[in-house]
Amino acid sequence: MKRIGVFVCHCGSNIAHTVDCKQVADEAAAMPGVVHAQEYKYMCSEPGQVLIQEAVKEHNLDGYVVTACSPRMHETTFRKCAGRCGLNPYMVEQVNIREHCSWVHADKEAGTEKAIDLMRMGVAKVLKNEPLKAATIPMTKRALVIGAGIAGIQAALDIADNGFPVTLLDREHSIGGRMAQIDKTFPTLDCSACILTPKMVEVAQHPNVELMTYAEVESVGGFIGSFDVTIRKKARYVDTKRCTGCGACIQKCPSKVPSEFEMEMGPRKSIYVPFPQAVPNKPVIDAPHCRYLQTGKCGICKKICPTDAIRFDDQDEVVTERFGTIVVATGYQQFDISAYEEYGGGRIPDVITGMHLERLLNASGPTSGKIKRPSDGKEPKNIVFIKCVGSRDEAKNRPYCSKTCCMYVAKQATLLKEKLPASKSYIFYMDVRTGGKNYEEFYRRTQVDYDGHYIRGRVSKIFQVGDRLIVRGDDSLLGRPVEIEADLVVLAAGMDPQHDARELARTLGIAYDAHGWYTEAHPKLKPVETQTGGIFLAGACQGPKDIPDSVAQGSAAAVKASALLTKTELTGEPMIAQCNEAMCSGCGLCVTICPYKAITRQPKQERIHGKMRERMVSTINSGLCQGCGACTVACPSSAMNMGGFSDEQIMAEVDALCQR
Amino acid sequence: MSALSPKSGSPADCAVTEGHVGLPVLDPPPTAAPDTGKTKNGEWQPYIVGFACNWCTYAGADLAGLSRMQYPPNMRLVRVPCSGRVNPQFVLRAFQKGADAVLVAGCHPGDCHYGTGNYFTRRRFLLMQRLLTFMGVDPRRFQARWISGSEAPKFRDVVTELTEQVRPLGPNRLWREVEP
Numbered sequence: 094m095k096r097i098g099v100f101v102c103h104c105g106s107n108i109a110h111t112v113d114c115k116q117v118a119d120e121a122a123a124m125p126g127v128v129h130a131q132e133y134k135y136m137c138s139e140p141g142q143v144l145i146q147e148a149v150k151e152h153n154l155d156g157y158v159v160t161a162c163s164p165r166m167h168e169t170t171f172r173k174c175a176g177r178c179g180l181n182p183y184m185v186e187q188v189n190i191r192e193h194c195s196w197v198h199a200d201k202e203a204g205t206e207k208a209i210d211l212m213r214m215g216v217a218k219v220l221k222n223e224p225l226k227a228a229t230i231p232m233t234k235r236a237l238v239i240g241a242g243i244a245g246i247q248a249a250l251d252i253a254d255n256g257f258p259v260t261l262l263d264r265e266h267s268i269g270g271r272m273a274q275i276d277k278t279f280p281t282l283d284c285s286a287c288i289l290t291p292k293m294v295e296v297a298q299h300p301n302v303e304l305m306t307y308a309e310v311e312s313v314g315g316f317i318g319s320f321d322v323t324i325r326k327k328a329r330y331v332d333t334k335r336c337t338g339c340g341a342c343i344q345k346c347p348s349k350v351p352s353e354f355e356m357e358m359g360p361r362k363s364i365y366v367p368f369p370q371a372v373p374n375k376p377v378i379d380a381p382h383c384r385y386l387q388t389g390k391c392g393i394c395k396k397i398c399p400t401d402a403i404r405f406d407d408q409d410e411v412v413t414e415r416f417g418t419i420v421v422a423t424g425y426q427q428f429d430i431s432a433y434e435e436y437g438g439g440r441i442p443d444v445i446t447g448m449h450l451e452r453l454l455n456a457s458g459p460t461s462g463k464i465k466r467p468s469d470g471k472e473p474k475n476i477v478f479i480k481c482v483g484s485r486d487e488a489k490n491r492p493y494c495s496k497t498c499c500m501y502v503a504k505q506a507t508l509l510k511e512k513l514p515a516s517k518s519y520i521f522y523m524d525v526r527t528g529g530k531n532y533e534e535f536y537r538r539t540q541v542d543y544d545g546h547y548i549r550g551r552v553s554k555i556f557q558v559g560d561r562l563i564v565r566g567d568d569s570l571l572g573r574p575v576e577i578e579a580d581l582v583v584l585a586a587g588m589d590p591q592h593d594a595r596e597l598a599r600t601l602g603i604a605y606d607a608h609g610w611y612t613e614a615h616p617k618l619k620p621v622e623t624q625t626g627g628i629f630l631a632g633a634c635q636g637p638k639d640i641p642d643s644v645a646q647g648s649a650a651a652v653k654a655s656a657l658l659t660k661t662e663l664t665g666e667p668m669i670a671q672c673n674e675a676m677c678s679g680c681g682l683c684v685t686i687c688p689y690k691a692i693t694r695q696p697k698q699e700r701i702h703g704k705m706r707e708r709m710v711s712t713i714n715s716g717l718c719q720g721c722g723a724c725t726v727a728c729p730s731s732a733m734n735m736g737g738f739s740d741e742q743i744m745a746e747v748d749a750l751c752q753r
Numbered sequence: 754m755s756a757l758s759p760k761s762g763s764p765a766d767c768a769v770t771e772g773h774v775g776l777p778v779l780d781p782p783p784t785a786a787p788d789t790g791k792t793k794n795g796e797w798q799p800y801i802v803g804f805a806c807n808w809c810t811y812a813g814a815d816l817a818g819l820s821r822m823q824y825p826p827n828m829r830l831v832r833v834p835c836s837g838r839v840n841p842q843f844v845l846r847a848f849q850k851g852a853d854a855v856l857v858a859g860c861h862p863g864d865c866h867y868g869t870g871n872y873f874t875r876r877r878f879l880l881m882q883r884l885l886t887f888m889g890v891d892p893r894r895f896q897a898r899w900i901s902g903s904e905a906p907k908f909r910d911v912v913t914e915l916t917e918q919v920r921p922l923g924p925n926r927l928w929r930e931v932e933p
Contacts, residue, residue: 163815164832165807192818193830197909203826210829604868624868668834688868721867722838726877738834743843750802750829751850 095155095220098129098148099212102136102161104191111195111204117160120209126220128152137167145171146178156184156222158215160208162191181224183667183737188215210750217749221742225667228715230318232660233417237262237322239310239597242270243289243640244632245422246296247647248654252420253301255655260416261296262324266307267371268293270424274354274448276455278640279504280535286370286457293372307377311411313419313601316716317627318663320416328407330378330386331364335402338366338374342394342403350382352459356449358467359459364394369457378403418627418654421611422647423597425588425633428483428491436479436555438584442468443562444555446482446586447501454508464512466581469560473580476509477564478502478520479552484587484637485523493608495587496637499526502585503539510543519546519577521566529639548575555582588637602690603628610636621650625689626717629653668737669718670725672711676732679709683724683733691717692724799853799919801828803912804843806836806871809860812902822909825916828856835859836897837870841881844895848885849928854894854919856911861899871899889927893918 099121103109114132121130129152135141136159148154157180159171164187172182190208198204234257238249241263249261261268273293275285296302307327314321342364352361354368361367363382366374384391385405395403427448430438437444443466445453456462466473480502484495499522506518525547527533539545552566564577590609591597598605603623604612611634614622621629629650632643657663670683674697684692695712698705711724711733725733725740734740805811811832817824833839836859847855857878859871878897886892898911 163811163818165812165815189815189830189832192815194826196818196821197824198826199823200826207826207829214829214831686873688870719867721835721870722833723835723867723870723873725838726840726873735834735838738838740840740842743831743833743838743840744846746831747802747843747846747852748850750831751800751847751852 094126096128096153097126097216097219098145098152098154098157099124099127099131099216100136100141100145100148100157100159100161101130101132101212102141102159103132103134104162104195105134108161108191108195108208111198111201112190112208113201113205116205117190117208117212121158121212121216124213124216127216129154136161137170142170142174142177145174149175149178149180154180156180156186156219158186158188158212158219160188160190160212160215163187163189163193181226183225184219184222186215186219186222188212213749214746217745218742221739221745223736223739225736227667228665230316230663230665230716232318232657232662233320233415234258234658235260235416236418236420236654236658237320237414237416238420238422238631240270240422240424240632240634241265241268241296241304241306242422242424242632242643243272243292244424244634244638244643244647244650245270245420246292247644248420248422248631248651249302250292250296250299251648251651252655252658253296253299255651255658256301257655257658258301258303260303260305260414262305262308262310264307264309264327265367266329266377267367267373268296268304268306269368269370269372271448272640273368273370274356274451276451276458277504277508279500280529280531282504282507290370290372293370297372304373306373310597310600315415316714317625317657318417318716320419320627321413322416322419323411323413326410326412328380328409329375330380330383330404330407331376332402332404333373333375335400336375336398337400337402338376339399340366340376341397341399343376345393345397347391347393348382348384350379355452355459356446358449358452418629418657419601420629420631420647420650420654421597421601421603421623421634422631422650423591423594423634425637426591428495428586428589430482430584430586432489433482433584435553436482436582436584437557438482441555441557441562441582442466443473443580444582444584446584447498447505448586450505450583454505454512462512464509464516471560471580472513472516474513474516475577475579475581476506476516476518477552477562477577477579477582478506478518478585479564479582480520480522480585482584482586483589490608491587491589493637494526496526497639498585498587500529500532500535500639502583503527503536503545505583506545507535507539507543510545517544517546519548519564519579521548521550521552521564523549523551529641550575588633590634594634601625601628603630610634621646621653627657663716665715666718666720669715669720669735670713670722671734671736672713673732673734674710676730677710677728678730678732679711680729681709681711682727682729683711686723686727687718688721688723689717689719691719797920797924799827799916799922799924800851801854801856801912801915801919802847802852803828803830803856803858804833804836804839805830806838806859806866807832807834808866809864809902810836810858810898810900810908813900813904813908816902816905817908820905822905824909824912827916828912835865835867835870836874837865837867839874839877841877841884844881844885848890848894848925851925851928853922853925854896854915856915857895857897858900858908858911859897861901864901890925891922893922894925 346362351357452458550567631650
């Protein structure tokens with residue numbers, strides 16, 4: 094039988110006040126297996142720990158029980174104490190006779206009785222304890238950042254600056270994300286491109302950063318420390334090594350397509366870069382619109398290219414690479430305004446979204462920065478903004494606030510007044526939410542200095558009369574209907590998760606909410622972590638966010654990722670599931686119940702009656718298992734057990750509690 | 754004991770299972786001179802085994818201690834990583850060895866530290882309570898509660914209520930008598 098020690102702590106008078114510690118120690122000493130029992134004023138103090146260590150050596154203890162405060166408080170202390178005297182740290186159990194006993198029961202007799210029961214429970218458990226050893230997981234010193242918007246760029250730059258190689262992946266063929274489309278940024282009215290493009294260049298030229306654009310994640314295997322990520326690099330039809338980005342092919346290409354970057358308000362060619370400051374600034378061929386690839390006739394780009402970089406036979410390339418940690422920064426997409434039939438979104442050409450207006454305002458946009466409405470190119474005089482389109486609307490399943498619309502509407506109204514001093518902006522709002530540094534001041538300036546006319550109420554209908562738009566709504570402060578003749582209507586479309594956000598989440602094994610926003614591990618204290626170890630979140634993929642918040646989260650995710658990358662190996666959790674393969678029938682019930690996908694069925698070779706047979710058994714990935722124990726209960730063969738909380742241990746505890 | 758692990762159905766398909774499910778009382782009526790359990794001043798005291806998940810209920814019980822809340826000393830808590838770790842075997846064993854009541858307590862549905870553990874607890878609990886009732890155990894003797902780490906008053910109230918509910922039922926003699 095194991096040689097067990099019991100150490101009863103007085104915790105000053107905290108425990109001794111309502112528990113007779115001497116009686117607890119005496120009862121312990123009488124228990125089978127207990128070879129030493131001792132009480133002391135403060136077990137967690139330095140002399141208290143020395144006392145334990147000396148007793149372990151003197152009595153040659155195999156394990157010990159400390160009856161003291163909550164194990165949530167000092168379990169680590171007493172485990173480390175065991176480690177220092179050569180005992181396995183998991184041969185220690187702590188019993189809670191303070192929070193669960195002395196502090197909640199005034200009656201000393203009943204308190205002592207309960208403390209003795211709890212002590213017995215601890216001794217019964219520790220008799221069944223087995224030494225546990227944490228598995229080590231090797232760390233691949235390389236990070237992957239998915240999504241190269243501002244959050245992803247910031248995360249990649251910070252990881253790279255910390256000295257670790259990082260791959261920055263984006264499915265578009267330029268990095269920059271949504272911020273590249275924006276004209277100016279609130280509340281400072283900095284030109285978006287002027288602050289973004291230097292970062293784009295910096296990240297592209299950083300020696301630790303590998304750009305992987307026009308590529309998508311296909312599958313993710315493995316776990317923290319060694320994620321095996323399969324990436325599809327889409328065919329570009331241009332050899333980026335040969336291409337110098339001279340742009341001759343773009344000039345000569347005869348086929349024109351509406352530009353996605355310009356919100357389809359301007360043309361692009363079939364061989365194109367999305368915008369002039371694109372990084373990498375090398376064109377790709379849009380295969381569905383390329384004349385040569387569709388009909389076999391044309392090929393002008395190939396003829397004109399001075400470096401012979403055009404490759405019409407280019408194919409998608411699928412690569413699998415290993416990363417230690419992943420930052421997800423896949424951002425958002427703008428809400429589709431056609432859901433609001435009453436606003437004529439998508440049907441009436443002069444009803445546009447905020448992002449359309451950004452491109453109209455932008456000097457390098459389709460109108461070279463001149464405000465021309467899409468239908469006839471006229472300068473608008475009356476402009477109506479409608480806020481909360483696709484935000485705060487239960488009927489459209491968008492109950493959340495998109496956070497940025499209030500400010501971008503104020504910014505756009507300001508910019509319109511600057512560009513068209515004779516124009517007037519009317520802004521229909523539900524509430525104005527301007528939480529953020531200098532945001533409220535900016536909103537006040539829009540109202541006071543830039544003549545922004547704010548109307549509290551919703552718009553019920555927009556319809557065309559001649560070349561004008563009649564906006565019919567309601568002023569809920571005055572309590573009467575309003576009707577405005579407008580030349581241009583801007584819907585402040587909210588943020589939606591990317592249309593394929595859920596698929597990526599399932600590929601990565603991370604959680605998402607009812608709308609498709611990725612879920613952080615804790616809403617307050619773990620804002621960039623996911624429930625899956627080694628995967629972090631940055632930017633609007635986690636919920637609507639403006640640029641400063643996205644940058645801050647990008648940096649935060651980078652710090653978390655870098656902290657992992659500094660390690661050569663990670664220490665796993667030792668108290669995890671264990672599978673007894675001899676008993677496992679391979680039914681796979683545990684596979685489906687495991688919330689971490691830590692269990693897989695794998696073939697096992699066995700010699701039965703002189704023949705080699707193969708059967709399936711459950712195998713636990715110690716890197717993924719978090720030790721919840723769900724599989725242990727699901728297992729019909731009792732093959733699954735759990736270190737530190739084994740069936741035998743808990744059963745012994747129950748027996749000890751009840752057999753009195 | 755084989756697993757009672759549901760395979761399908763969303764978490765919302767099951768009502769929150771606070772308290773017992775209103776099944777008939779099947780226990781033998783309390784006797785005047787109970788032969789099990791501890792006595793205090795000659796009065797019989799119920800003996801309750803509680804299984805508490807480490808992250809919510811155990812923390813809630815710790816907070817009750819820190820707040821010096823007073824509750825009856827009738828329950829002994831067994832710490833488990835997750836309420837989903839509580840094998841029905843443990844519950845049967847506790848009754849078999851003479852516990853007068855068993856409590857399984859964990860995080861609120863949706864708040865499980867491990868994501869889904871307490872959903873399994875919830876379904877297992879419903880089945881277990883039916884099974885125990887079938888076997889002749891009063892359903893009031895086996896209860897499940899969701900107590901978060903900040904709900905110390907709830908923990909105190911649950912222990913107090915459970916103790917008072919079990920007291921009139923008297924000692925659990927059903928299986929102790931058949932024990933060798």
